[in-house]
Amino acid sequence: MSGYHSRRIGTRVVAALFGLLLTLSTGPAPADESPSSTGAAANADMNFRLQTEVSPTHHRTQSDTTADHSKFKALQGPFTSGPEVTQACLTCHTEAGHQFMKTTHWTWEYTNPKTGQKLGKHNLINNFCTNARGNEGMCAQCHAGYGWKDETFDFKNQNNIDCLACHDRSGTYYKLPPSNGNKACAVMFEGQKPINWAKVAQSVGRPGRENCGSCHFYGGGGDGVKHGDLDSSLIHANESLDVHMNEKGLNFACTMCHVSHQHQVSGSRYNIDAKDSIGTGKPGIRREASTCESCHGMAPHPKLSIVGNKLNDHVSKIACQTCHIPAMARGGVATKIDWDWRTSGAVDKNGLGYKVDGYKQGNGEERDIYKSIKGTFKYGENLTPHYAWFNGTMNYLTIDTKFDHAKQPIAINALSGSAGDQDSRIWPFKRMHTIQPYDKGNNTLVYMHLWGNSADDKEAYWGNYNMGNAIAAGMKQFNKPYSGEFGFIQTYSYWPITHMVAPKEDALACHDCHAKNGRLKELTGFYMPGRDGGSTWLDRLGLALIALTLLGIAAHTAIRLWSRNEGDHK
Amino acid sequence: MTTRILMVYKRFERLWHWSQVALILTLLFSGFAVRGIHHLMDFRTAVVVHTTAALALLVIWAFATFWLFTTGDYRHYLPTREGMIAVFRYYTLGIFMGEEHPYHKVFWRKHNPLQAMAYLSLKVILFPAIWITGLAYLTYGFWYGGTVASSPLGWLSDIHVAAAYAILTFVIAHVYLLTTGHSFIAHVKPMITGYDEVDLTPAEEAYLAETRIVPMK
Numbered sequence: 001m002s003g004y005h006s007r008r009i010g011t012r013v014v015a016a017l018f019g020l021l022l023t024l025s026t027g028p029a030p031a032d033e034s035p036s037s038t039g040a041a042a043n044a045d046m047n048f049r050l051q052t053e054v055s056p057t058h059h060r061t062q063s064d065t066t067a068d069h070s071k072f073k074a075l076q077g078p079f080t081s082g083p084e085v086t087q088a089c090l091t092c093h094t095e096a097g098h099q100f101m102k103t104t105h106w107t108w109e110y111t112n113p114k115t116g117q118k119l120g121k122h123n124l125i126n127n128f129c130t131n132a133r134g135n136e137g138m139c140a141q142c143h144a145g146y147g148w149k150d151e152t153f154d155f156k157n158q159n160n161i162d163c164l165a166c167h168d169r170s171g172t173y174y175k176l177p178p179s180n181g182n183k184a185c186a187v188m189f190e191g192q193k194p195i196n197w198a199k200v201a202q203s204v205g206r207p208g209r210e211n212c213g214s215c216h217f218y219g220g221g222g223d224g225v226k227h228g229d230l231d232s233s234l235i236h237a238n239e240s241l242d243v244h245m246n247e248k249g250l251n252f253a254c255t256m257c258h259v260s261h262q263h264q265v266s267g268s269r270y271n272i273d274a275k276d277s278i279g280t281g282k283p284g285i286r287r288e289a290s291t292c293e294s295c296h297g298m299a300p301h302p303k304l305s306i307v308g309n310k311l312n313d314h315v316s317k318i319a320c321q322t323c324h325i326p327a328m329a330r331g332g333v334a335t336k337i338d339w340d341w342r343t344s345g346a347v348d349k350n351g352l353g354y355k356v357d358g359y360k361q362g363n364g365e366e367r368d369i370y371k372s373i374k375g376t377f378k379y380g381e382n383l384t385p386h387y388a389w390f391n392g393t394m395n396y397l398t399i400d401t402k403f404d405h406a407k408q409p410i411a412i413n414a415l416s417g418s419a420g421d422q423d424s425r426i427w428p429f430k431r432m433h434t435i436q437p438y439d440k441g442n443n444t445l446v447y448m449h450l451w452g453n454s455a456d457d458k459e460a461y462w463g464n465y466n467m468g469n470a471i472a473a474g475m476k477q478f479n480k481p482y483s484g485e486f487g488f489i490q491t492y493s494y495w496p497i498t499h500m501v502a503p504k505e506d507a508l509a510c511h512d513c514h515a516k517n518g519r520l521k522e523l524t525g526f527y528m529p530g531r532d533g534g535s536t537w538l539d540r541l542g543l544a545l546i547a548l549t550l551l552g553i554a555a556h557t558a559i560r561l562w563s564r565n566e567g568d569h570k
Numbered sequence: 571m572t573t574r575i576l577m578v579y580k581r582f583e584r585l586w587h588w589s590q591v592a593l594i595l596t597l598l599f600s601g602f603a604v605r606g607i608h609h610l611m612d613f614r615t616a617v618v619v620h621t622t623a624a625l626a627l628l629v630i631w632a633f634a635t636f637w638l639f640t641t642g643d644y645r646h647y648l649p650t651r652e653g654m655i656a657v658f659r660y661y662t663l664g665i666f667m668g669e670e671h672p673y674h675k676v677f678w679r680k681h682n683p684l685q686a687m688a689y690l691s692l693k694v695i696l697f698p699a700i701w702i703t704g705l706a707y708l709t710y711g712f713w714y715g716g717t718v719a720s721s722p723l724g725w726l727s728d729i730h731v732a733a734a735y736a737i738l739t740f741v742i743a744h745v746y747l748l749t750t751g752h753s754f755i756a757h758v759k760p761m762i763t764g765y766d767e768v769d770l771t772p773a774e775e776a777y778l779a780e781t782r783i784v785p786m787k
Contacts, residue, residue, distance in 0.1 A: 306621045313711035420719035510614040527724035530613045534606030538728055542735030549739045553746045563666035
């Protein structure tokens with residue numbers, strides 16, 4: 001979860017920054033627009049951490065509480081800052097702070113119990129904006145805390161927790177990056193309406209989709225960029241987009257499935273339950289599970305039908321998502337599928353970065369296909385996922401991992417699992433392809449110093465556009481070895497697809513996979529009817545037998561006719 | 571020895587035969603669609619049709635087996651060498667020389683020896699091979715808990731498909747042989763009306779006339 005989180009945060013922040021930067025520094029038409037009027041909300045690639053829309057009717061957000069927070073004395077204010085509100089929250093929720101500080105939403109760190117790898121945004125490199133680490137001044141816009149812009153942030157002070165990012169239900173709370181960045185970026189954050197702290201403090205409630213989505217929908221630098229199954233279209237989902245989040249139907253909040261216990265939210269991408277073998281469990285059982293099976297059970301299809309029975313047989317080998325999410329990015333918001341950092345850094349004649357629109361997505365919005373700060377992108381919608389055997393474990397390429405440059409594209413999070421692994425099932429993924437910088441001398445990925453915490457930061461890539469300097473600074477800050485020479489390398493990253501569950505009529509049909517050129521044609525090593533039969537040695541032998549029989553009959557008939565004629569002549 | 575026309579294929583037998591014809595043809599067609607030999611039927615439809623037809627055929631086979639043993643009619647399928655060579659010689663030689671089919675139905679032996687042998691091997695080799703593998707395949711979810719890489723479905727389906735090819739071969743030969751000997755119609759008609767010519771001993775004739783346990787014209 002922290003992964004999502006931080007990435008999204010990163011993305012969003014980055015997006016916002018980018019947006020800002022772009023807006024600010026846009027070569028083609030910077031003069032026409034004042035930065036404040038550019039309207040961050042109007043551009044899918046530059047969202048602030050804020051959703052002003054609030055749908056109080058989500059399941060789980062409905063007020064069935066016995067307390068009205070607006071009547072609490074502690075919340076009457078006046079407050080002048082976030083930490084003051086947090087302090088007030090903690091006067092009643094005495095344990096919430098300590099509990100929350102153990103979660104990945106706070107630490108951005110996670111140690112995978114199976115691989116022992118240290119994960120989380122605080123460590124990892126991805127193939128979007130690459131690293132949150134060292135760029136917290138921007139990326140920590142999606143950290144559930146106040147003021148993390150560098151290594152000095154105090155993780156022990158519970159007043160630094162941002163309760164409102166997740167719990168504001170007024171739709172008037174927003175978050176800016178912890179630092180303004182390069183002067184080209186800073187203009188993006190000007191002119192925001194001040195937050196009415198007392199109002200937001202009194203409007204707290206359970207998180208709605210827009211709360212979680214304000215970070216998780218914007219991972220990778222903009223709306224829908226990272227995941228392919230998470231974007232702002234889910235805020236007002238209809239049935240065909242997602243049966244569970246359908247606004248006119250079940251209207252689930254994220255927390256319906258992502259149940260939590262003492263603020264630990266279930267369903268982390270860092271440790272996926274790829275094959276739930278418990279199902280719903282016995283009544284009263286405590287389960288921190290967000291699997292489909294935890295509600296739908298282990299045999300969800302009708303048991304009294306031939307097809308239902310066969311489909312239930314599939315459960316042990318095929319993740320529910322594989323059939324029930326037939327395509328990604330179906331809500332009118334595109335997801336990025338390809339990113340090329342090599343082209344980044346171009347500036348206009350004034351030395352400013354710019355962006356180029358070039359992809360009109362389903363909901364009519366334009367997306368940038370080029371940004372000076374990031375490079376060139378490709379987008380996609382209604383995409384067929386990539387399918388792979390997966391047992392829930394991913395092996396990450398960390399900043400310390402040396403790789404073989406010849407084996408491109410390098411998997412940033414290699415999936416583990418196979419047809420011969422009892423714990424694996426076939427899962428759908430979005431596969432992101434990127435050409436990104438790496439250390440040519442050491443064959444490792446690199447930290448880039450993208451975001452400067454001060455207006456005159458000369459190393460930050462965004463604003464200065466010198467990648468060599470940005471890498472050197474990013475590596476030096478964390479004492480990572482850097483050869484001094486960078487190149488570009490192709491990478492893949494894999495994003496499990498699990499949201500945007502389609503109505504059952506839209507689920508994959510049998511023949512989508514059980515066919516010669518079906519969706520699983522690349523997954524070999526096991527027998528699959530409809531795909532693997534028809535042209536084997538056995539079939540050739542069988543058809544030869546039929547042919548010989550027919551030939552024999554023809555010969556027999558011919559001799560009979562011939563001998564009869566002979567007889568007639570006699 | 572007299573030749574009389576009597577009921578050789580009783581109503582149940584005819585029903586059994588023709589429903590078997592319909593179901594086996596359906597199974598061959600839908601099975602080859604599942605296998606991927608042709609694409610004239612959607613995979614899901616083929617699976618449903620194949621499974622349904624197979625279960626129906628199994629029910630009919632269960633009834634038929636019960637019927638064969640309770641009525642004693644299983645004796646028609648017991649292998650015998652008597653007359654085998656003559657029939658074999660007829661199909662390979664005599665048929666070309668305008669000879670009569672050497673075999674005449676008798677009361678307890680309504681199939682010629684070659685025919686009986688063919689039906690017996692169908693009943694004890696090909697049919698069990700196909701229904702045992704088919705049922706195992708259909709129900710693997712209940713008894714198999716391993717990985718797909720080491721799953722028995724591959725070789726189960728191989729045996730199943732091999733048996734299917736052999737059965738199709740039988741069907742083709744079976745239909746072709748109806749054109750030999752007497753006319754095609756003369757062969758098919760008994761399986762519709764039930765009546766055919768049978769050589770009876772005087773004792774059999776008298777017994778059947780007396781008891782009327784088998785309709786006789």
